[in-house]
Amino acid sequence: METITLVLSYPIILLLAPPVMLGLITKTKALVAGRKGPPVLQPLYDTIKLLGKGAVYSSTTTWMFKLGPVVSLAAVFCASALAPLAGAPLISFNGDAILFAYLFALGRFVTVMAALDTGSSFEGMGASREVAFSSLAEPALILTFASLAYRSGGLCLAQMFAPHSGPSAAAGTILVLGTLFVVLLAENSRIPVDDPNTHLELTMIHEVMVLDHGGPDLAFILHGAGIKLVLMSALLVRLVLPEMPPAAALGSLLFGLGCVAVAIGLVESSMARVRMVRVPQLLVAAICAATFGLMLTLR
Amino acid sequence: MFLILSISILLAGAAASALTARKPGLSSAIFNISLVLGCLAGFAAIMAGGLEQASAPGFIQAWSLPSASLSFSLDALSSFSLLIILGVCLAAGIYGEAYIKASRSLSRIKSIRPLFLLMTASLSVVVCAQNAILFLFAWELMALATFFLVIVEDEHPQVRRAGFLYFICTHTGTLALLVLFAILGRAAGTLDFAGIRAVMPPTDGLSALLLLLAFIGFGMKAGFAPLHIWLQEAHPACPSHVSAVMSGVVIKMGIYGFLRLIWLLRGVPDFWAIVLVLAGAVSGIGGVLFALGQHDLKRLLAYHSVENIGIIALGLGLGCLGLSHHRPELALLGFSGAILHTLNHALFKSLLFLGSGAFQHALGTRNIEAGGGLLKTMPWTSALSLLAAAAISGIPPFNGFVSEWLVYLASFSTATVGEGRLAAVSIGALALIGGLALACFTKAYGALCLGVPRTEAARTARDPKPAMLVPMAALAALCVFIGLWPGPVLRLVVEAAALVCGLPPETAALSLAGTVSGARLVGAIGAGVILTGAFLVFLRRLLVAGRLSSGATWGCGFTAPTARFQYTASSYAMPLTRVFSPILGFKTEASSPDGYWPADASFTSHSPDRVLDGFLHPLGSALVNLLARFKRRQSGRLQYHMLYVAIFLLLILGWKL
Numbered sequence: 001m002e003t004i005t006l007v008l009s010y011p012i013i014l015l016l017a018p019p020v021m022l023g024l025i026t027k028t029k030a031l032v033a034g035r036k037g038p039p040v041l042q043p044l045y046d047t048i049k050l051l052g053k054g055a056v057y058s059s060t061t062t063w064m065f066k067l068g069p070v071v072s073l074a075a076v077f078c079a080s081a082l083a084p085l086a087g088a089p090l091i092s093f094n095g096d097a098i099l100f101a102y103l104f105a106l107g108r109f110v111t112v113m114a115a116l117d118t119g120s121s122f123e124g125m126g127a128s129r130e131v132a133f134s135s136l137a138e139p140a141l142i143l144t145f146a147s148l149a150y151r152s153g154g155l156c157l158a159q160m161f162a163p164h165s166g167p168s169a170a171a172g173t174i175l176v177l178g179t180l181f182v183v184l185l186a187e188n189s190r191i192p193v194d195d196p197n198t199h200l201e202l203t204m205i206h207e208v209m210v211l212d213h214g215g216p217d218l219a220f221i222l223h224g225a226g227i228k229l230v231l232m233s234a235l236l237v238r239l240v241l242p243e244m245p246p247a248a249a250l251g252s253l254l255f256g257l258g259c260v261a262v263a264i265g266l267v268e269s270s271m272a273r274v275r276m277v278r279v280p281q282l283l284v285a286a287i288c289a290a291t292f293g294l295m296l297t298l299r
Numbered sequence: 300m301f302l303i304l305s306i307s308i309l310l311a312g313a314a315a316s317a318l319t320a321r322k323p324g325l326s327s328a329i330f331n332i333s334l335v336l337g338c339l340a341g342f343a344a345i346m347a348g349g350l351e352q353a354s355a356p357g358f359i360q361a362w363s364l365p366s367a368s369l370s371f372s373l374d375a376l377s378s379f380s381l382l383i384i385l386g387v388c389l390a391a392g393i394y395g396e397a398y399i400k401a402s403r404s405l406s407r408i409k410s411i412r413p414l415f416l417l418m419t420a421s422l423s424v425v426v427c428a429q430n431a432i433l434f435l436f437a438w439e440l441m442a443l444a445t446f447f448l449v450i451v452e453d454e455h456p457q458v459r460r461a462g463f464l465y466f467i468c469t470h471t472g473t474l475a476l477l478v479l480f481a482i483l484g485r486a487a488g489t490l491d492f493a494g495i496r497a498v499m500p501p502t503d504g505l506s507a508l509l510l511l512l513a514f515i516g517f518g519m520k521a522g523f524a525p526l527h528i529w530l531q532e533a534h535p536a537c538p539s540h541v542s543a544v545m546s547g548v549v550i551k552m553g554i555y556g557f558l559r560l561i562w563l564l565r566g567v568p569d570f571w572a573i574v575l576v577l578a579g580a581v582s583g584i585g586g587v588l589f590a591l592g593q594h595d596l597k598r599l600l601a602y603h604s605v606e607n608i609g610i611i612a613l614g615l616g617l618g619c620l621g622l623s624h625h626r627p628e629l630a631l632l633g634f635s636g637a638i639l640h641t642l643n644h645a646l647f648k649s650l651l652f653l654g655s656g657a658f659q660h661a662l663g664t665r666n667i668e669a670g671g672g673l674l675k676t677m678p679w680t681s682a683l684s685l686l687a688a689a690a691i692s693g694i695p696p697f698n699g700f701v702s703e704w705l706v707y708l709a710s711f712s713t714a715t716v717g718e719g720r721l722a723a724v725s726i727g728a729l730a731l732i733g734g735l736a737l738a739c740f741t742k743a744y745g746a747l748c749l750g751v752p753r754t755e756a757a758r759t760a761r762d763p764k765p766a767m768l769v770p771m772a773a774l775a776a777l778c779v780f781i782g783l784w785p786g787p788v789l790r791l792v793v794e795a796a797a798l799v800c801g802l803p804p805e806t807a808a809l810s811l812a813g814t815v816s817g818a819r820l821v822g823a824i825g826a827g828v829i830l831t832g833a834f835l836v837f838l839r840r841l842l843v844a845g846r847l848s849s850g851a852t853w854g855c856g857f858t859a860p861t862a863r864f865q866y867t868a869s870s871y872a873m874p875l876t877r878v879f880s881p882i883l884g885f886k887t888e889a890s891s892p893d894g895y896w897p898a899d900a901s902f903t904s905h906s907p908d909r910v911l912d913g914f915l916h917p918l919g920s921a922l923v924n925l926l927a928r929f930k931r932r933q934s935g936r937l938q939y940h941m942l943y944v945a946i947f948l949l950l951i952l953g954w955k956l
Contacts, residue, residue, distance in 0.1 A: 124866025
C-alpha cells in the first residue's frame with residue numbers, strides 16, 4: 001500500500017500539481033480582483049495544446065537553443081528525485097541538498113545560454129537580470145539549507161526537512177520559512193521580483209528569456225518552471241508538516257501546495273513589483289535573514 | 300627510475316631544441332618527441348609508484364652544495380601533482396606546436412620550445428624534490444622559465460610591464476621561501492624533507508612567522524588576494540598554451556607548497572585555518588567580481604584563477620581546522636576538496652585558455668565584444684569551451700561541481716568543532732562564488748559564441764587545425780569523466796589527503812567512504828540528467844513530427860535588426876557590477892550624443908585592479924615623489940659625495956664615542 005501510494009504520488013506531483021498550482025495562483029488573483037478568472041486547469045490545457053504544435057526556430061539559433069528546454073526540464077526532474085515529497089526521497093545521501101540547489105543552477109545556465117543564442121537584445125536583458133538576481137538568491141537558499149542542516153545534523157534533504165520539535169527550533173523555523181518564501185518568489189519569477197503577467201518585454205525577466213521558444217519547447221519550459229515552483233513549495237510545506245503515513249502525507253502535501261499557491265496569489269494581489277534596482281536589496285535582506293537564522297542555530 | 304628518465308628526457312629535449320632552434324622543423328620534431336616521451340616516462344613512474352603502494356624508495360645522490368642532496372621520490376601527493384603537471388603540459392605542448400605554426404609572430408621566436416620543456420621539467424622536479432635546496436633550485440628555475448615565456452612577445456610595452464611585475468612578485472616570494480626553509484632547517488638541523496618531518500619540534504612560537512612567510516612565498520605564486528597582482532597582467536601577456544600551463548599548473552605549485560609545508564609541520568595551529576579561510580573567501584569573491592568587469596578574455600580568465608584559488612584555499616583552511624582540532628574526517632574532507640579542485644581547475648582552466656588562443660587567432664583580438672556567433676563558425680572550439688565554462692561554473696554533471704561539493708561538505712562539518720563563524724563565511728562565500736561565476740561565464744560565452752557575429756572577423760572565423768582541437772577534446776573528456784564517474788580520481792585524491800594529514804590511506808578511505816559513495820551518486824544523477832535530456836529530445840522529435848520551420852528572432856516588431864542591437868557583455872554584467880560597485884570601483888567614461896545632428900558618442904568602462912592600480916601604483920609614485928627630494932642632494936659632483944662620506948664617518952665615530 002505504501003509503495004503504491006509512493007509510486008502514484010510522483011505522477012500526481014510532477015505532472016498534475018505544477019499546472020494546478022499555477023492555475024490556483026491565477027484564480028486567487030482573479031477572485032481578489034473581483035473577476036471570475038480562467039479555469040484552474042487552464043495551464044494544463046495550454047501545455048497540452050503547445051505539445052501538439054510544430055516548432056519554429058530562429059535562423060540565428062544553433063543547437064544551444066534546442067538544448068535549453070530539454071536540459072532545464074531534465075534537471076528539475078532529477079532534482080525531484082532528491083526532494084522529500086509525499087514520502088522519503090528516491091535518492092538520499094549526505095550532501096544531496098547542495099546537488100538539489102545546483103541542479104536548478106544547471107537549468108538556469110542552459111536557459112540563459114539558450115536566450116543568448118537568439119541574439120535578441122531583449123532576451124540578453126532578461127538573461128542579465130536573471131543571473132544577477134539568482135546569484136544573490138543562491139546564497140540565501142544555501143545558507144538556509146545550512147541552518148537546517150546544522151539543526152538536523154546532516155546535509156541531507158530528507159533529514160533537514162523532517163519534523164523537528166522543541167521550542168528553540170521555532171525561531172529558526174520562522175526565519176527559514178521567511179527566507180525560503182522570498183527565495184521561492186525570486187527563483188520562480190513572481191511578484192515582487194518579476195511579474196509573470198507583464199506584457200512589456202522591457203520589464204520582464206524570466207518571460208523575456210523564452211520569447212522565441214514555441215510549441216513543445218515552450219511546453220517543456222513552462223512545465224519545468226511549474227515543477228520548480230512545486231518542489232520549492234513542497235520543501236516549505238514539509239518543514240511544517242508532522243510525520244504521517246504516506247497516503248495522509250500525500251494529501252496534506254497537496255493541500256499544503258494549494259495553500260502556498262493561494263499565499264503567492266495573495267502576495268501578488270496585494271503588492272506591486274519592486275523597481276529593478278530595488279530587487280538586490282530585497283535579496284540581500286533575505287541573505288541577512290538566512291545568516292541570522294544560521295547564527296541562531298549555531299549558537 | 301622512470302622519474303629520473305622523464306626529467307632527463309625533458310631536459311635533454313630542452314637543450315636539443317635550443318641547439319637546433321635555427322631549423323624550426325627539426326626543433327619542432329625534437330620538441331614533440333621529447334615532450335611525449337618525457338610525459339610517458341613520468342606517467343610510468345606514477346603507475347609504478349602506485350603499484351608499490353608505499354612511497355617509492357626514490358633516488359638520492361649527493362650534491363656538492365652544502366646540506367643539499369639530489370633526492371627525488373614520489374609519494375601520494377607528489378604523484379598526484381605530477382599527474383596534473385604532465386597531463387596539462389602534454390596537452391598544452393601539443394596544442395602549442397600547432398599554435399606557434401599558425402601565428403606568424405610566434406613562429407619567429409625560437410625560445411618558446413626549449414623554455415616550455417624546461418618549465419615542464421622544473422615543475423616536475425618541484426613536486427618530486429625531497430630536499431629544500433633542490434626544491435628552491437627547481438622553484439627558481441620554474442620562475443625563470445615562466446618569466447622568459449611571459450616576455451616572448453617583448454615588442455609590446457604591456458608585455459614587458461607584465462613580465463617585470465611577474466619577476467618582482469616571484470622573487471619576493473622566493474625570498475620569503477628562503478627564509479622559511481632557513482628557519483625550518485635551523486629548527487630541525489637538516490634540510491631533507493623527511494628529516495625535517497621526523498625531527499621537527501612543535502613550532503608554536505614560530506608558527507605565526509612561518510604562516511606569514513608561506514603566505515607570501517606560496518600565496519604569491521598561487522595568487523591569493525591581495526597578492527594576486529601579477530596574475531591578471533602575466534596571463535594575458537604570454538602565448539595561450541603557456542597561459543594554460545601558468546594558470547593550470549604553475550599557480551598550483553603554491554597550493555602544493557602549502558600542502559607540503561603542512562605535511563612537514565605535522566600539525567598547524569588554529570589561526571592558520573582562520574587566515575586561509577578568510578583569504579579564500581576574499582580571493583574567491585574578489586576574483587569573480589573583478590572577472591565580471593573585464594572585457595579581455597584572458598584577463599577575465601586570469602581573475603577566475605584567483606577565484607578558483609580562493610575555493611582551493613577554503614578547502615585548505617578547513618583541512619587545517621580539522622588538523623588543529625584533531626578531527627581527521629574534517630581534515631580529510633577539506634584537503635580532498637582542495638586537492639581535487641586543484642586537478643579540476645587545471646583541466647577546465649587550461650582548456651579555456653587553449654580555447655581563448657583559438658578565439659584570439661580567429662578574431663585578432665582578445666576583446667569578447669568583438670565576437671558573437673562563433674558557435675556557428677567555430678563549432679568545435681566553441682562546443683569544447685562550453686563544457687569548460689559549465690565545469691568552471693560548478694554545475695553538475697561536470698567535475699567542478701564534485702570538488703565544490705566536497706568543500707561544501709567540509710564547511711558543514713566545521714560546525715562539529717564549534718567554529719560556526721568560519722562555517723558561515725565559507726558556505727556564504729561558496730554560494731556567492733557559484734552564482735557569480737555562472738553570471739560571468741554566461742556573459743563571456745554569450746558574447747563570444749552566441750548570437751550574431753559583431754565583426755567581420757567573427758563572421759569569417761574558422762576552427763583551428765585538429766592538432767589544436769584534439770588536446771582540447773582530451774581535456775574536455777576528462778572534465779566530463781570526472782563529473783560523471785568521480786570514484787577513481789577520488790581514490791587518488793583521498794590518498795594524497797591522507798598523506799598530508801599523516802594518516803594511513805586505508806583509514807582515510809574508510810573514514811571518507813560515505814562521502815565517496817555520495818560522490819558516485821552525484822555522478823549517477825548527472826548521468827540521469829543526460830539520459831532524461833536524451834529522452835526529452837526524442838519525445839520532442841516525436842511531437843514535432845517534422846513540422847519544423849525557420850524564422851527571424853522576434854525583435855518586438857522591429858523588422859531590420861543589426862548585430863549591434865545585441866546586448867553587449869558590459870550591459871549584461873551591469874546589474875551586478877552596479878550592485879558591487881563599492882568593491883569594484885567600476886569606472887565609466889561616456890560622451891553622450893548632443894545637438895540635433897549628433898556626430899560622435901562613445902562609452903567605455905573598465906574596472907582597474909584594486910590592489911595593483913588602486914593601491915600599489917599610488918603608493919609607488921608617492922614613494923618616488925618623496926625620494927625625488929633627496930635626488931637634489933645627488934648633484935653628481937665628487938666633492939659633495941666625499942663630503943657625505945666624511946660626515947657619515949664622523950657621525951659613526953661620534954656614536955661610537
